[in-house]
Amino acid sequence: MRYIILSYKLDFIIFFLLAIGGAALIHFSLRKFKGMPGFSKPAWLIILAFSSLAFVLSERSGKDQSLNLQKMIQGFAFTYAQELELMGHSKIQLNTPPEDPLYLKMISAQIRWQKANPLVNDIYTFRKKEDGAVALLVDSETDYDRDGKIEGDQESRTDIGEEYSEVDPLLEQAFEGLASFYDVPVKDRWGIWVSAYVPMRDTEGRVESVLGVDYDANEWIQSILWRRLTLLLLMAVVIIIFFFSWTVNKLQKVEIDERKKIESALRQSETLFRTLASNAPVGIYLTNEKNQCVYVNPKWCQMSGLSLHQARREGWTQTIHPDDRKLVLIEWEEASLSRHLFSSEHRFQTPQGKTTWISNIAVPLLDDQGQSKGYIGTLTDITARKIAELKIQEVANFKAEFTAVVSHELRTPMTVIKESIALLEDGSTGPLNDEQKDFLETTKRNVDRLTRLVNSVLEYQKLEAGAMEFRMEVFDLNQIILEIKPDFIILAERKKLVFETMLETGLPPVKIDKDKIIQVLINFVNNAIKFTEKGKITLRTQKEENSYIRVSIQDEGIGIRDANMMKLFKSFSQIPSEDKVRRGGTGLGLAISKKIVEKHRGYVGVESVFGKGSTFYFILPRYIGD
Amino acid sequence: MPKKILLAEDEPDILKVVRYRLIKKGYEVISAANGKEAITLIEEHMPDLILADVKMPLMGGIEILKFIKENANLKHIPILFITASSELLKQESRDQLLNEDVFLKPIEMEKLTTRIQELLTS
Numbered sequence: 202m203r204y205i206i207l208s209y210k211l212d213f214i215i216f217f218l219l220a221i222g223g224a225a226l227i228h229f230s231l232r233k234f235k236g237m238p239g240f241s242k243p244a245w246l247i248i249l250a251f252s253s254l255a256f257v258l259s260e261r262s263g264k265d266q267s268l269n270l271q272k273m274i275q276g277f278a279f280t281y282a283q284e285l286e287l288m289g290h291s292k293i294q295l296n297t298p299p300e301d302p303l304y305l306k307m308i309s310a311q312i313r314w315q316k317a318n319p320l321v322n323d324i325y326t327f328r329k330k331e332d333g334a335v336a337l338l339v340d341s342e343t344d345y346d347r348d349g350k351i352e353g354d355q356e357s358r359t360d361i362g363e364e365y366s367e368v369d370p371l372l373e374q375a376f377e378g379l380a381s382f383y384d385v386p387v388k389d390r391w392g393i394w395v396s397a398y399v400p401m402r403d404t405e406g407r408v409e410s411v412l413g414v415d416y417d418a419n420e421w422i423q424s425i426l427w428r429r430l431t432l433l434l435l436m437a438v439v440i441i442i443f444f445f446s447w448t449v450n451k452l453q454k455v456e457i458d459e460r461k462k463i464e465s466a467l468r469q470s471e472t473l474f475r476t477l478a479s480n481a482p483v484g485i486y487l488t489n490e491k492n493q494c495v496y497v498n499p500k501w502c503q504m505s506g507l508s509l510h511q512a513r514r515e516g517w518t519q520t521i522h523p524d525d526r527k528l529v530l531i532e533w534e535e536a537s538l539s540r541h542l543f544s545s546e547h548r549f550q551t552p553q554g555k556t557t558w559i560s561n562i563a564v565p566l567l568d569d570q571g572q573s574k575g576y577i578g579t580l581t582d583i584t585a586r587k588i589a590e591l592k593i594q595e596v597a598n599f600k601a602e603f604t605a606v607v608s609h610e611l612r613t614p615m616t617v618i619k620e621s622i623a624l625l626e627d628g629s630t631g632p633l634n635d636e637q638k639d640f641l642e643t644t645k646r647n648v649d650r651l652t653r654l655v656n657s658v659l660e661y662q663k664l665e666a667g668a669m670e671f672r673m674e675v676f677d678l679n680q681i682i683l684e685i686k687p688d689f690i691i692l693a694e695r696k697k698l699v700f701e702t703m704l705e706t707g708l709p710p711v712k713i714d715k716d717k718i719i720q721v722l723i724n725f726v727n728n729a730i731k732f733t734e735k736g737k738i739t740l741r742t743q744k745e746e747n748s749y750i751r752v753s754i755q756d757e758g759i760g761i762r763d764a765n766m767m768k769l770f771k772s773f774s775q776i777p778s779e780d781k782v783r784r785g786g787t788g789l790g791l792a793i794s795k796k797i798v799e800k801h802r803g804y805v806g807v808e809s810v811f812g813k814g815s816t817f818y819f820i821l822p823r824y825i826g827d
Numbered sequence: 828m829p830k831k832i833l834l835a836e837d838e839p840d841i842l843k844v845v846r847y848r849l850i851k852k853g854y855e856v857i858s859a860a861n862g863k864e865a866i867t868l869i870e871e872h873m874p875d876l877i878l879a880d881v882k883m884p885l886m887g888g889i890e891i892l893k894f895i896k897e898n899a900n901l902k903h904i905p906i907l908f909i910t911a912s913s914e915l916l917k918q919e920s921r922d923q924l925l926n927e928d929v930f931l932k933p934i935e936m937e938k939l940t941t942r943i944q945e946l947l948t949s
Contacts, residue, residue: 463863612932615840619933620844629851650934659912 206426213259216433217252220440224248237455244447251443255436259429265800266428271382271397272511273320274416277378278399281314281324282412285339290326290410291403294791304339308358323391323415326401327365329376338410345392346378355391363440365389372393375400375411411790435741484580486517486563490573492537504559504580507553522548529561539571540565546583558587604662606618608655615655619648657789661772663794671714671800675824678711678718678742678750679704685719689726690742696730699737708742708750709823713801718821719796725754725817728790733758737776745820749803753818758810769807779806792818830947833874835865835891837883837910845878845909845934852940862886866894869901875947879938881910905946906914909934 206212226241230236240248286302288307298305309322325340341353367389371381375398382397394415401410466642478485484501488494492675494517505520510522520528525547536543545561550556563578622645624630626638633641663669686702692698721742729738736757743751761769772792797807798819809815832854835912836842839860846856857872859865869877870883879888888908896900911932930939 355876603911612911613841616933617838617840620848620936623936624847626846631848648933762929 206353210256212426212433212531213431214255214258216437220248220252220255220437223441226445226450226522227268231448233452235452235455237451240447247443248440251436251440255433255440258436259432262432263429267384268423270416271384274395274397274414275380275382275399277318277321277411277554278397278414279312281311283311283402284399284411285326290339290401293361295328295330295338297361298359299358304361307339308341309556310780311339315341315343320416321414322394322417322689323413324594325359325413325415327372327376327411327413327441328409335365335368335372337361337365343391350390368634371396371686372398372411372413374398376408378408386421386481395421402488418472425695427775448664479577484559486512486578486580488563488578490575492533492575495575504557504582506555513670520551522550524548524640536563536578537565537573540567540571543576543578546587549580554657557582558584602661604658608659608662611651611655615648615652619645622648643651654789657793661789661796664793664800671717671799673709673712673714676715677708677710678713678752678821679706679708681715681719682722682740682742682752685722686740689738692726692730693738696733698730698733699741700726700736701737703739703741705741707745709748711750711821712824713821714797717797718801721797721819722752722754724790724794728817729756729758729815734757736814748823748825749820749824751818751820753816754812755816757814760813760815761809762811766807766809770805829853830856830876831857831872831874832943833857833865833869833872833877834875834881834887835857835859835879835882837861839848840881841909843931845936848925849878849938849943850941852943853945860877862888862891864929865891869895869904873901876943877906878908879906879908880906907942907946909941929947 204543207223224240224245231237232239242739285307288310289303290307293301293304295306299305314324321344322345323340326338327335328338330336337359338361340363342358343653344351344355345356367387369383369387371383374381376402377804380397380399382395384395386393386395388394392415395418396416399412399414400408401412403409403574446731480496481498481500483500484504485496486501487492487496493514494512497505497512497517497541498509501512502508505517507516507520510516518526518530528545529545532545533542533543542565543561547559547561548556549559560581560583561578562581563576565576566574622641625633626641626645660669682702682704686700690699726738726740733756736756739755741753741755743753745751770788791805798805801821803821805817805818805819807817831936832849834846834849834856836845836858837860839936842858845862849856857868858872859868861883862879865877865879866886868874869891881888888906888910894903894907895906898916900927906928906931909932910929928942
């Protein structure tokens with residue numbers, strides 16, 4: 202078994218497999234559990250180098266041990282050979298009787314040596330016979346098992362002249378005068394051995410015999426193996442130390458790299474934050490979970506007139522305008538209790554007494570559990586906007602009030618004029634001549650026009666202010682159009698125009714204020730009639746894509762120049778008349794129609810080719826349920 | 828015996844033309860320049876119909892309405908309103924009134940006289 206290990210270098214192969222296996226294990230563990238790249242190529246090469254070194258060193262130390270043993274055994278062999286030579290070994294013949302005193306002397310010497318040197322298992326001499334066969338000459342009884350007793354055939358003395366059959370080339374070599382050592386274990390009837398052979402010479406210097414010393418092959422191999430294993434173990438320790446230090450080093454390096462990265466990122470974000478906070482054109486502040494101010498940026502200080510130190514904790518509240526403070530603090534409390542966004546527009550009053558309007562928006566900072574860690578907020582100076590807004594509101598209010606007052610105030614004199622004319626006209630105050638009647642007619646027409654204008658202005662004002670009521674109900678547009686179609690035909694016939702409808706069947710319903718949509722239809726149709734001298738007016742309904750319905754009124758009138766298209770739906774804009782005929786409109790009809798349609802979430806539009814006619818349309822969303 | 832109409836209107840010119848028209852139609856017209864005056868005259872003359880401006884000094888048309896509705900002897904008297912702006916009617920009073928009982932200035936006299944006739948003949 203030991204021999205097999207040694208001869209196939211199994212010790213090294215096991216060592217190598219363990220080394221590579223261990224390295225692979227560490228390699229994959231690092232990759233899997235630490236997310237690291239594992240052993241690099243150089244590391245693998247170092248492991249291979251260590252393994253090769255282990256191989257070379259183990260081989261060498263095995264050889265060394267083998268040589269040492271060989272020297273030692275050979276040394277014994279030379280000594281014994283010399284001793285026996287001096288005793289006169291050459292006188293012993295193949296036929297010397299076992300009682301021969303010289304022979305017995307040599308035997309007892311052998312026994313003595315073997316006892317004295319436990320490493321030597323057996324000492325014996327060979328002689329070559331005439332026929333070339335090799336025979337054993339002096340071979341004492343041997344206590345192989347070292348139990349102090351000579352027992353059995355194996356341990357007993359060998360007869361003089363017993364032929365030895367396991368002759369190997371090295372033994373032959375010894376007969377030729379060369380000391381030799383056979384390190385390949387040989388098995389004979391006494392056991393397995395490695396042997397040293399030394400030539401013995403007679404007085405004339407001829408090789409007369411060969412002395413052999415046996416050494417237990419097992420012990421021999423074991424001794425070599427131990428040396429090798431000691432060395433491999435040493436190398437294993439070296440490799441383990443290498444693995445260990447490499448891994449620790451790598452782990453440390455990763456940790457250091459990570460720490461460096463984090464530190465660098467921290468530094469960067471700190472710089473970024475400082476740059477942002479100091480240069481931002483808005484005030485920035487931070488609060489903690491107790492709603493205490495912990496940080497404000499320079500712009501905040503500039504806006505509030507407080508220093509960071511003064512703003513800390515509850516200090517920031519003193520900069521809120523006294524009139525707004527209570528409300529802002531309530532809003533702040535509400536937002537922070539529900540961990541919601543805080544958004545407020547309020548005034549700041551600096552200690553120097555300067556008042557500014559501020560848009561104050563703050564978002565909660567939440568930890569992983571959703572708990573508030575405070576707020577981060579920004580302040581924007583909106584004073585200019587607030588002033589502008591107030592001005593706009595003032596102007597709008599004034600405009601609304603002005604139009605309302607003027608319109609209402611106009612109503613009383615209009616009533617009086619209208620009624621006075623009516624009284625004159627119907628003869629209540631006495632008969633009138635034709636000329637007087639004509640002028641009264643003109644006056645009456647213009648009072649009516651004035652009335653329409655006042656009504657339109659008020660209506661437009663109401664629509665614009667969102668004060669107009671809409672009574673929304675579900676209708677079929679085609680049905681409504683058919684209801685008022687007769688009126689349109691009459692209107693058209695007055696100018697000898699044709700009015701026709703092209704209504705798409707199966708139109709989806711719409712939710713509308715019927716009266717207001719009719720007002721839009723009348724407005725569009727009236728316009729079409731007004732600007733058309735001959736031809737026809739066509740009212741169409743169509744299904745549009747995306748669930749919209751289109752109602753269009755097409756005329757064959759004078760059309761509109763592109764440049765004037767944009768002005769059409771604006772209030773009080775009447776486009777310059779092409780034929781120099783005043784049409785007598787209020788300039789509000791289309792603007793009112795546009796507002797009405799937009800209140801229905803629809804839109805109005807116009808397509809026109811100058812000289813060929815125009816198509817005004819409005820688009821309403823279909824009703825899809827409430 | 829002509830029917831009596833109480834006309835409460837603070838604008839003298841309106842009062843003048845409406846009064847003229849109503850007299851022409853054959854009614855007896857009692858004029859009041861404001862609500863206060865109207866109330867005194869209502870109790871005194873027991874008109875068959877009241878025509879009042881909504882907005883007048885001292886007391887407006889709505890107050891006249893309230894007054895006659897609270898008075899058992901008077902609450903049967905129909906009342907019509909003249910106004911420059913329908914917004915002047917408060918929501919509560921608007922709910923109590925029929926659309927055809929409110930006349931926006933400029934008054935369409937034809938409609939007004941027709942309505943008066945309707946109310947007085949029924």
